[in-house]
Structure formats: C-alpha cells, structure tokens
Amino acid sequence: MAERINSQKPPSGEGVLPSCSEGVPPSDRGRDARDTVRLQMQGVSKRFGATIALEDVSIEVAAGEVLALVGENGAGKSTLMKVCSGAIKPDAGQMLLDGAPFRPNNPLEARRAGVAMIYQELSLTPHMSVQENIMLGMEPSKLGVVLWKQVRQRAIEAIKEFDNPELTPDARVSRLSVGSQQLVEIARALAIGCNVLVLDEPTSSLTQQDVERLFEIIGRLKQQGKAIIYISHFIEEVKRVADRVTVLRDGRVVGSKNVAAISSDEIVSLMVGRQVEELYPRSARHAGEVVLDIEDLAGLKNPKSASLTLRRGEVLGIAGLVGAGRTEFLRCLFGLEPVRKGRIKIGVYTGPASPHRRWMQGAGLLSEDRKEEGLALSLSVADNVTLSRLKGFGPLGLVLPGRQDKATRRWIESLDIRCRGPRQSVLSLSGGNQQKVAIARLLQHDVDVLLLDEPTRGIDVAAKALVYKLINTLATGSWHGLPAHENTAKMAVPRDGRAARPPKAILMVSSYLPELMGVCDRVAVMCRGRLGPTHRIDEVNEHELMLEATGK
Amino acid sequence: MRNKLTTFNWLGLLNMLSPVIALFVVFELFVLIAPSSFATARNMEMIARQTTIVGIAALGMTLVIISGGIDLSVGSIVALSTVVIAWLLQYAGAGPLTAAIGGVAAAAFFGLLSGVLITRLKVVPFIVTLGMMLVVRGAAKGIGKEQKIDVDPAQLKWLDELLASVPADRSWMILPPGVWMMIILAIAMAALLRYTRLGRHTFAIGSNEQTARLCGVAIDRVKVLVYTLCGALGGLAGLMQFSRLTVGDPTVAVGLELNVIAAVVIGGGSLSGGEGSILGTLVGALIMTVIASGCTQRGYPNWVQEIITGAIIVIAVALDRLRHRRTA
Numbered sequence: 075m076a077e078r079i080n081s082q083k084p085p086s087g088e089g090v091l092p093s094c095s096e097g098v099p100p101s102d103r104g105r106d107a108r109d110t111v112r113l114q115m116q117g118v119s120k121r122f123g124a125t126i127a128l129e130d131v132s133i134e135v136a137a138g139e140v141l142a143l144v145g146e147n148g149a150g151k152s153t154l155m156k157v158c159s160g161a162i163k164p165d166a167g168q169m170l171l172d173g174a175p176f177r178p179n180n181p182l183e184a185r186r187a188g189v190a191m192i193y194q195e196l197s198l199t200p201h202m203s204v205q206e207n208i209m210l211g212m213e214p215s216k217l218g219v220v221l222w223k224q225v226r227q228r229a230i231e232a233i234k235e236f237d238n239p240e241l242t243p244d245a246r247v248s249r250l251s252v253g254s255q256q257l258v259e260i261a262r263a264l265a266i267g268c269n270v271l272v273l274d275e276p277t278s279s280l281t282q283q284d285v286e287r288l289f290e291i292i293g294r295l296k297q298q299g300k301a302i303i304y305i306s307h308f309i310e311e312v313k314r315v316a317d318r319v320t321v322l323r324d325g326r327v328v329g330s331k332n333v334a335a336i337s338s339d340e341i342v343s344l345m346v347g348r349q350v351e352e353l354y355p356r357s358a359r360h361a362g363e364v365v366l367d368i369e370d371l372a373g374l375k376n377p378k379s380a381s382l383t384l385r386r387g388e389v390l391g392i393a394g395l396v397g398a399g400r401t402e403f404l405r406c407l408f409g410l411e412p413v414r415k416g417r418i419k420i421g422v423y424t425g426p427a428s429p430h431r432r433w434m435q436g437a438g439l440l441s442e443d444r445k446e447e448g449l450a451l452s453l454s455v456a457d458n459v460t461l462s463r464l465k466g467f468g469p470l471g472l473v474l475p476g477r478q479d480k481a482t483r484r485w486i487e488s489l490d491i492r493c494r495g496p497r498q499s500v501l502s503l504s505g506g507n508q509q510k511v512a513i514a515r516l517l518q519h520d521v522d523v524l525l526l527d528e529p530t531r532g533i534d535v536a537a538k539a540l541v542y543k544l545i546n547t548l549a550t551g552s553w554h555g556l557p558a559h560e561n562t563a564k565m566a567v568p569r570d571g572r573a574a575r576p577p578k579a580i581l582m583v584s585s586y587l588p589e590l591m592g593v594c595d596r597v598a599v600m601c602r603g604r605l606g607p608t609h610r611i612d613e614v615n616e617h618e619l620m621l622e623a624t625g626k
Numbered sequence: 627m628r629n630k631l632t633t634f635n636w637l638g639l640l641n642m643l644s645p646v647i648a649l650f651v652v653f654e655l656f657v658l659i660a661p662s663s664f665a666t667a668r669n670m671e672m673i674a675r676q677t678t679i680v681g682i683a684a685l686g687m688t689l690v691i692i693s694g695g696i697d698l699s700v701g702s703i704v705a706l707s708t709v710v711i712a713w714l715l716q717y718a719g720a721g722p723l724t725a726a727i728g729g730v731a732a733a734a735f736f737g738l739l740s741g742v743l744i745t746r747l748k749v750v751p752f753i754v755t756l757g758m759m760l761v762v763r764g765a766a767k768g769i770g771k772e773q774k775i776d777v778d779p780a781q782l783k784w785l786d787e788l789l790a791s792v793p794a795d796r797s798w799m800i801l802p803p804g805v806w807m808m809i810i811l812a813i814a815m816a817a818l819l820r821y822t823r824l825g826r827h828t829f830a831i832g833s834n835e836q837t838a839r840l841c842g843v844a845i846d847r848v849k850v851l852v853y854t855l856c857g858a859l860g861g862l863a864g865l866m867q868f869s870r871l872t873v874g875d876p877t878v879a880v881g882l883e884l885n886v887i888a889a890v891v892i893g894g895g896s897l898s899g900g901e902g903s904i905l906g907t908l909v910g911a912l913i914m915t916v917i918a919s920g921c922t923q924r925g926y927p928n929w930v931q932e933i934i935t936g937a938i939i940v941i942a943v944a945l946d947r948l949r950h951r952r953t954a
Contacts, residue, residue, distance in 0.1 A: 410840065430842035439840060447840055450833035452900045461830055462841035464823045472821045515841070 110137040112301035113176070113189065113270045118157055118167030120325075127153040128164070128325045135270065135301040140292060142304045142316035142333070146345055146587065146620075150325040151305050155272045158303075159191035160184035171270070182211075190263030191272040198255055200248035205229035207247050208262045232261035236291055253284025257291070271295065272303045277311060278397055289315055307395045309338045309624055321345055339617075342624075346587060346616040354542050354592030357550045361595075362386030365579045366437075366523050368407065371416030376402040378603035380416070384523070387577035389549050390608065391594035393587060394623050399603040400583045401442055404525050408432050408439040420523060433462050438521035440512055442528040442583070448512045449500050456482040456496035459514045485514035489540065506537030513544070524548065526582040530589060538589075545593055551577035587616045601625050644949070645893050645909040648942065652913050656920030664923060673915050674805045675789050679704070679866045681808045681911040683882065684889040685815045686737075686859030688907045691890050692819070693852050694832035694899025695751035699740060700860045701882035702762035705875065707733045707864020709766045712775035712874025715782070722785045729868070730861035736762050737857015741850035751853075759883070766876035775874035788869035804866050808908075811859070816904040828852055832899025888935075889914060892942040913938065 111134050120128040128150045135141040143151050156162045158169060160178030169176040171187060178184035181191065198207050205225055214224040226243050233241045240254045247255060256276060263271055273292075277285045292302060292315055306312050312319055313333055320330040321344040329336075329344045366384040371377060376399030384390050394400050405411040406426075407418060413426040423435045432439075441448035449458050456478045460467065467481070468474035475497075482496040489510045493503055500511050509529070516524055529545075530538045584590050590597050591611060598608040599622040606622055640647075657665045683700050690697045711729035714720040720728065736758060743754045769775075779786075788804035799806070819825035827848045830838040838845055867878060891897065892913055893906025914935055921931040 408840075428842070429840060430844060433842040441840055447834070447836040450830050450837040450900070452833045453829060457826060457830065458837075461826070461837070461843070464826055468821070471823060473823055473826050474821060 111135070111170075112137050112172060113158065113303075114170040115154070115158060116168050116170070118154065118164045118169070120153055120157060120162065120164050126325050128157070131167070131322070131325070131327050133320050133327065133330070135303055137269070137299045137301055138296050139318065140296060140302045140304055140316045142306060142312040142319040143322065144306060144309070144312055144319060144341060144345060145322035146585070149322040149345070151322055152274060153325075154322070155191060155274060155303065155305060158184070158270075159189055159272055161191070185263070185266055185268060188268050189270040189272070190266070190268040191274065192256065192259045192263065192276060193274055198247050198258060200246075202247060203243065204233065204241060204245045204247060204250075204258055204261075205243035207258055208232055208265050210262070212266060228265055229261070232265040233257070235264075235294060236261070236287075238287065251281070251284065253280045253287060256280070256284075256288070260291070269299070270301045270303070272305070274305045275307065276304070277306070277308065285311075307624060309341050312341070313338060342617055342620050346620055354589075355546045356592075357546055357552060359387050359389075359550050359577070359595060361388050362577065365421055366581065367417075367419040369417040371403070371406060371418060372414045373399075373402050373406040373411050374414055375399075376603040377406065377600065377605060380600070380605035382581075382598060382605065382608060384579045384581055386522070386579050387549055387551065388596065389545060389580045389582060389594045391590035391597040391611075392581070392583045392600055392605070393590050393597055393619050394583075394585075394600035396585055398600045398623070400600045401527055403600065403605065404439060404527050404581070404583060408437065408525060410439070433519060433521070436521050437523040437525060438462065438516040438519055439525040440516060440527055440529055442531060444505070444508055444512060444532075449508060451501040452499055454497045454499055455486070455491065455493055455503075455511055458500055458511050459485060459496075459518050462515055462519050481518060482514070485510075485517060489514055489517075489544070504534075506533035509533050509537060509541070513541070522576075522578055524578055524580045526580060528584055529582060530584070530586070542589075542593055545580055545582070548578040549580055549595075551575055587619055590619075591616060599623050644945075645906045649909045649913050649916070652920075652938075653916050656916060656924070660920050660924045664920065669919070669923075671791065671801060671805075673912065673919050675791070675802060676919065677908075677911045677915040678789060678804050678808050679863045679870075679879075680882070680885050680889055680914070681908055682811060682866060683860050683863035683886045684907045684911050685808075685811055685904060686856030687883075687886045687890050688893075688895060688902050688904055689815065689819070689828060689852050690751075690856045691887070691895045691897060692832045692899060692902040693828045693849060694835065695744070695849070695852070696755065696887065696897065697737075697740065697853065697856050697860075698752065698755040698883050699736065699758040699762050700856070700863075700886050701879040701884075702759045702766065703733045703736055703857055703860035704864040704867050704879040704882055705877065706736070706762050706766040706769075707861040708868040708871070708878060709770045709775060709874035709876050711785075711865065711868045712777050713769055715777045715785075716775055716874075722781075722783045726785070726865050729864055730858055733861025733864060734854050734858035736765075737860065738850065738854040740857065741853030744853065745846040745849050763876070770874055770876040772876070774876070777872060777874070779872070782872060785869055786872050789866055790869075804869060807862070811862070812904050812908055819904065824848060824851060829900060832901070834900070885914065888939050892939060894946055910942070913942075 114134040116132045118128055118131045131150070131154055133141065133143070133154070143154070145151050153162070157164045160181045160183055163179075171189065176187060176189070178187060178189070184190070199210065202210070208229045209225045214221045214228070229243045233243070236257050238254060238257060240250055241257060247258060250258070260271065276288060280288065292304075295302060304312070304316055316333050318330065319333050319336065319341060321328050321341060323345060362385055364383050364385050366382075368383070369381050371380045378399070380403050382390065392400050392403070402411060406413050409426060409428045409432050417424065418426060420432070420435050420437050427435065429439070445451065450461070456475070459482045460478050464473050465471070467477040479496040485491065486493065486496065491503075491510045491514070492507050500508055503511065513529070526545075529541050533541075582590070582594065594611050596608045596610055597614065597619065599606045599619055601623055602625065663669055683704065687697060687700060707729040710732045711725045714725035714728045715722070740751075740755050740758050743749065744751050747754070787802070788807075789802050792799050792802055819828065827838065827843045830841070830843055831845055831848060835845065868874065871878065889910035890902060890907045892910030893903065893908070895902030895907065917934055917938065918931055921934065
C-alpha cells in the first residue's frame with residue numbers, strides 16, 4: 075500500500091554502516107527540544123477503504139533535531155509523511171508548523187510553507203541542468219522572462235553547502251550520480267526556504283561514499299536549525315544519524331525514545347512485536363518430490379546469488395526488505411528478466427526459459443504489481459483469468475467466449491470474486507477482488523509451482539484470509555471448496571477415488587513477516603541481492619529474520 | 627437489484643450500438659437538409675462503394691491500433707499495390723487474379739517488414755511506419771518509373787468491375803463485389819478478434835503488454851502477424867483503388883492513412899491500445915463518407931467538408947472518453 079517503493083533500486087554496498095556515530099555531532103543528542111518544536115502532528119488518522127493506514131499518530135520534531143521514523147514495510151511511515159507533505163489528507167488529527175496550524179492541500183503548498191519531502195524515486199527532470207532543477211517552478215522572472223542571473227545565484231547558494239565537485243549549476247542532472255541527484259533535491263527544498271525536511275529511505279540507492287557524504291550534510295543542516303525526519307529500514311543507520319526514534323507498527327506509534335537510550339534489539343522488538351492472529355490455517359503437509367531446484371542464480375543486477383530447493387507440498391517464504399532483490403529473483407526465475415548465471419530446474423526442465431515456456435512447464439507467477447503488470451485492467455475478468463492458456467475453449471483452436479465465461483464462473487464462485495460477471499472489466503473491481511482474479515489465472519492454468527510475489531499486498535483482511543486459506547489447501551492438496559479443474563461434467567460425484575489433487579509447491583515473497591511465519595514451512599531471507607540459508611519455520615522467529623534482513 | 631441489472635444491460639447495449647446510432651443521426655441530418663435524392667437506394671449504394679477503400683484498409687488498422695500500435699504506411703501501401711497490379715498486368719503478362727494476388731502479396735511483405743523492424747529493433751511503430759511510408763512510396767514510384775502505369779483495357783477482365791455500380795442484368799448482387807468483399811472481410815476480422823487466440827492476444831498486448839508478457843503471450847510473433855495482416859488488407863484496398871482508376875498510380879492515396887486512422891478512432895478505437903471494434907471502424911468510415919457525400923450533394927465546398935470531418939473526429943473521441951468515464 076503506502077509503502078510502495080521502487081524495488082528496482084536495491085540498497086547498495088555491503089556493510090554500509092559501522093556502528094559508531096562519527097560524522098554527526100553528538101552535542102544535541104538527548105536534549106529537551108520542547109521549546110523549539112518545529113513540526114507537530116497530533117492524533118493523525120487515515121484509512122484507505124477497509125485498511126487502517128494510520129491511527130491516532132502523534133509525532134513532533136524540533137529545530138536542529140533528526141527524528142528517525144522506523145517500522146516494517148506497511149507500518150504507515152510513508153503514509154504519515156505523505157500527510158505531512160500534503161500528498162494526502164488525513165481523516166482526523168491536526169498539524170502545527172512552528173506553532174501555527176498547518177493544513178497543506180498539496181505538496182507544493184507544504185513546500186511553500188516550509189515542509190519538503192525528498193522522495194526515494196527522485197523527482198527531477200533529468201534533461202535539465204542542476205540550476206534549472208533547483209529553481210523549477212519558482213524561477214525569478216520579470217514579465218515572464220526568466221532572470222538567469224538570479225537563478226544561477228540562488229542555485230549556487232543552495233549547493234555551496236554541499237561542496238561536491240560534481241555539483242555545478244550547469245551540470246546535466248542525468249549525468250550526476252544518484253547521490254548527487256539526491257543533493258539536488260535537497261538543494262531544491264533549501265532554496266525555497268524549507269525548515270522541515272523529510273528524507274524517505276535516502277540511502278537505499280546510494281553508494282557507501284554517498285551515504286557518508288549525506289550523513290555529513292544532515293549534520294550541517296542540523297546545525298543550521300533544520301528539523302529532519304529520517305525514514306529508514308536500517309537500524310544501524312538510524313542509531314548513527316538520528317537523535318530520537320519513533321517506531322510505527324500497524325499504523326500506530328508503539329514507542330518513541332532517545333536514540334542513546336535504546337538498543338538496536340529493542341527497536342527491532344518494537345517493530346515486530348505483534349501476536350500472530352488465527353489467520354493462518356495450517357494442515358499437515360507432506361513434502362513430496364523436488365519440483366524447483368535453483369543453484370547460485372544471478373541476474374543482471376539482482377539477485378546476486380540465490381540457491382534453494384522446493385518440494386511439492388511445501389510453502390517456502392522469502393523475507394527481506396523492499397529493494398533487496400526478491401522480486402527480481404522471481405522474475406529471473408520466470409524468464410521475465412535475463413539470467414546471468416546459475417542453474418534453474420523446474421520439474422524435469424533445466425535452464426532459463428521464456429515466460430511462455432515456464433507456463434508450459436507448469437510454473438506460474440503472481441506479479442507484485444497488479445495494476446502495471448499482473449492484470450490487463452481494461453480487459454474482462456474472463457480474459458484475464460484465461461490469458462495464459464487460451465486452449466481448450468473451442469474446436470479448431472477457436473476461443474469461444476461462452477466457454478471462457480463458464481470456466482471463469484467457477485473461479486468467481488469458489489474464490490468469491492465480487493463482480494457482475496465474467497465480462498466485467500477488472501478495472502472496476504476492488505484490490506482484493508483484482509488479486510483473486512490474478513490468482514485465479516494460476517489456478518485455471520493448473521500450475522504445479524506457484525511463484526507468489528507479495529500475494530496480499532494492498533488487499534483487505536477478508537481477502538488476505540482467503541489467500542492464506544487457499545495457499546494452505548494448495549500445499550496440502552485438499553482442494554475442498556475448489557472445483558476440480560477438468561471436471562466439467564455436472565455430476566456431483568467425483569469420477570474416481572482421486573478426490574484430492576496432488577499438492578502444489580509454493581514460493582512466496584512477502585515483506586510482512588507475520589504472514590510468512592504463519593503460512594510457510596520454511597523461510598529464507600534475501601539481503602542486498604543474496605539469498606540466505608533456508609530456516610525451518612519452527613526454528614526461527616521474526617526477530618532473527620528481521621536482523622538478518624537488515625544486514626546484521 | 628434485478629431491475630438494476632436489466633437497466634445496466636440496456637446501457638451496455640446502447641454503448642455497443644452508439645457508433646451505429648451516431649451514423650444514423652448523421653445520415654438523417656443530411657436526409658433533412660440535402661436534396662431528396664439522398665435517402666435513395668442508389669445514393670446509399672454509392673456511399674457504400676466510396677467507403678470500401680478506406681473501409682478495407684481500416685480493418686487492418688483496427689487490429690494494429692487495438693494492439694497499441696499504429697501504421698502510417700497504409701496510404702503508400704495502397705499506391706504500391708495499384709502499381710504492382712498494373713505492372714504485372716501490363717509487363718509480366720499476368721492474368722487478373724495473379725496480378726491481384728501479386729499486389730496484395732507485395733503489400734503484405736511490407737507490412738511484415740514493418741512488424742519485424744518494430745519487434746527486432748524495438749523502435750516505436752510510429753517511427754518505423756513513418757519511415758516505411760516513405761520507403762514504400764519510393765518503391766512504388768521506382769516500379770512505375772515515376773509515372774502512372776496504364777493498363778490495356780483488354781487485360782483488365784473483371785478487375786474494373788469490383789467497385790462499379792451493379793449492372794441491371796446482375797441486380798441480384800445488390801451491391802458491387804468489392805463492397806461484398808469488405809463486408810465478408812469485416813465479418814472475418816470481427817470473428818478473428820473475438821474468437822481466436824490471435825485476436826485475444828492482440829487485445830491483451832494493447833491493454834497491457836507487460837501482463838501479456840507475464841502470461842507467456844508471444845508478443846513479437848503476434849505483432850508481426852498484426853502488421854502483416856494490416857499490410858495485406860492495405861493491399862486489398864489498393865486492389866479496390868486500382869479497380870476504380872484502372873491505372874497503377876504511385877502518387878495515389880497520399881494521406882489516406884489519416885482517413886483510415888480517423889475511421890478507427892471515430893469507431894471507438896483507442897490509440898493507447900486495447901480498445902476498438904470492427905463494427906465501430908466500419909461505422910467510422912461510413913460516417914466520413916456520408917459527410918463527404920452529403921456535403922457534395924448539398925453543394926457545400928470542399929473546405930466546409932474538411933472542417934466538418936475534422937470536428938466530427940474530435941467530437942467522436944471526446945464523447946467516447948466521456949462515455950468511458952461514466953462506465954468506469
């Protein structure tokens with residue numbers, strides 16, 4: 075949901091963060107900042123449909139203070155920051171900026187008022203120069219003619235702080251490194267006079283050198299009295315750069331401490347400390363033959379190295395942070411991205427293959443990005459469900475819509491897809507129902523190996539529960555409630571004794587640890603492109619997985 | 627609930643038929659203001675005949691536009707086809723059928739070439755077919771040595787009858803063979819879009835190419851086929867053009883591709899792909915002919931005609947967007 079982050083940009087460099095706290099002057103740490111509070115958010119709540127993104131969240135940040143906001147993927151960090159930067163409006167609660175009410179209607183208003191968000195996906199115009207980018211939208215002008223001298227002067231002022239040789243007013247932004255581009259973004263915020271800066275995962279695509287430089291600049295901005303909100307997954311980074319840390323979980327603040335007074339372990343505990351609901355049914359599963367065997371798989375950029383084996387009747391989870399390369403791993407596996415090296419064996423087939431071949435080999439991928447990739451939104455439910463295999467819907471290779479609809483209706487019933495019928499376009503369905511359509515495609519195709527990428531992202535609890543139940547029935551082979559695929563006869567009696575179908579093998583990527591703990595038999599963690607060893611689910615806990623994911 | 631359901635179906639039907647209704651409205655408008663001869667069977671036959679060239683070419687264009695592409699080379703391909711047919715008749719001593727097939731084959735070849743270039747070079751269709759527009763036009767001029775190729779009338783046999791008015795002794799045909807050919811092709815293309823894998827895959831690619839790829843659709847192969855078909859249908863349109871003029875003219879049909887695209891777009895095709903229908907396209911082509919014919923009979927000068935046609939294109943698409951926003 076709000077945590078959608080560009081997963082193409084992996085965190086760079088290993089061991090970016092030594093644990094000591096050089097670079098940032100420690101002088102301000104732990105002081106009482108109550109008298110110089112810059113930004114206050116009080117009782118902010120926000121829901122999206124059935125999902126509660128934020129509930130009664132209050133935070134504050136003072137001048138010259140760095141507040142770190144941490145939490146798992148989906149905890150509500152980004153939503154909270156979108157509220158304070160004007161990108162979305164809260165349902166309840168209020169904000170104060172320097173003591174005055176602050177109600178931005180859009181990011182521009184927030185910027186003008188002095189609150190700027192530096193997004194992860196940089197929002198620069200790559201073809202223009204540094205100075206043009208810095209002053210974009212507020213170019214000093216006379217009668218519509220841009221006063222270039224002033225533009226240049228103000229741009230130079232904004233970037234001189236950074237003293238970075240790459241940053242010259244005339245440099246083209248597309249030629250700069252990602253780190254320098256980020257500085258241009260920061261300069262843009264400074265040039266408009268922002269006193270509150272929100273940095274959303276600023277280091278996730280930086281090299282180690284750029285990270286150091288960024289931390290140094292954060293230190294300087296602090297001394298100038300700017301208030302900084304720093305969002306990050308990386309605990310060590312937070313320990314190093316922040317004064318205070320606020321932990322969000324499930325849209326609520328679960329703790330707020332001075333950094334000096336809390337250990338990394340305590341922060342992680344706050345992040346994951348949650349009881350597993352009775353959401354995850356788990357019947358006895360029996361691992362069968364190996365259907366997926368991967369050895370040292372590497373893609374162009376990610377994954378760097380991944381090995382695993384998966385058996386029939388098993389659910390294997392892949393945990394990790396957004397951007398760790400999990401999606402790329404599945405895509406490599408499925409032939410959507412090139413394989414650089416490594417061995418893949420699916421069933422009896424070895425070697426890389428196109429998505430078309432993968433489907434033929436009995437593997438199917440559920441995309442993490444329903445709207446961009448998973449579904450053709452303007453097409454009907456039936457077309458989406460049957461797209462991967464349009465055979466068997468009529469004589470002579472014809473595709474008769476009536477038969478497509480008939481096949482689709484079975485899934486509409488058994489997965490409880492709320493729609494007007496198989497011919498409705500999926501565009502108008504809710505997220506949960508769209509996801510069911512995407513899953514129905516795998517079931518309709520009757521694949522043996524299901525690759526599920528974030529199968530419950532952005533769907534409501536009821537739909538989540540159904541997905542968990544479905545995964546369990548697929549893995550155990552107890553297809554109760556699911557109509558047999560070939561059984562087109564109208565007879566209620568099974569045609570032979572084989573009522574249960576062979577269990578499936580499921581490889582599932584998720585950023586939500588409790589879900590992996592609840593659904594999987596084994597789990598492996600991917601960190602910066604490398605897949606760690608698989609753990610049996612009863613031999614690990616969330617805490618250990620989180621530590622492994624954050625690169626400890 | 628039940629009531630609601632039935633009203634919705636009505637709306638759906640109305641939506642589907644809206645291009646036909648638009649055609650009816652435009653036609654009736656001219657019946658009101660044009661001379662009384664407008665609503666006669668003879669005039670309607672003429673409208674059908676005049677629609678055929680654009681109509682046949684637009685069938686292929688519909689497929690291309692549904693796949694999310696565009697083909698700007700259709701006008702040139704029509705010209706090439708006429709030249710090849712004329713050349714085969716006049717200089718190679720071919721019979722009419724051989725010549726017709728030759729013309730269509732040449733056109734299909736250039737369609738295939740466009741498709742291959744688009745998929746192999748990964749250059750957008752607009753650019754590839756823009757280039758192809760010049761290449762094909764040049765090839766046509768080369769074959770004709772920069773001149774029209776006149777054909778000995780004795781060689782023509784049935785070739786000049788395709789779009790001629792039905793003679794009295796064959797009145798059972800009702801419409802000229804060329805018009806029948808358009809109708810049959812239209813039915814075939816509509817069936818192809820609706821009932822074949824190629825058709826469903828074309829829609830899927832146009833709707834969301836990434837999804838199609840995820841689902842294992844052979845995107846490149848489908849695209850090449852689509853452009854080849856579009857080329858072949860352009861060639862058939864060229865055959866009709868030749869039948870009308872009985873010369874191979876390398877400078878004919880300049881800018882025809884824009885009329886063809888307009889027909890598809892008026893009929894509800896979306897240039898971003900995934901939408902369009904054969905019925906809509908034919909209606910789009912007919913609307914344009916009705917306007918042209920109506921304006922001529924009313925005695926409006928050519929420039930008025932062009933302004934009206936231009937306005938209709940924008941209005942049709944704007945209405946279509948509006949309709950979409952409501953149903954979405």
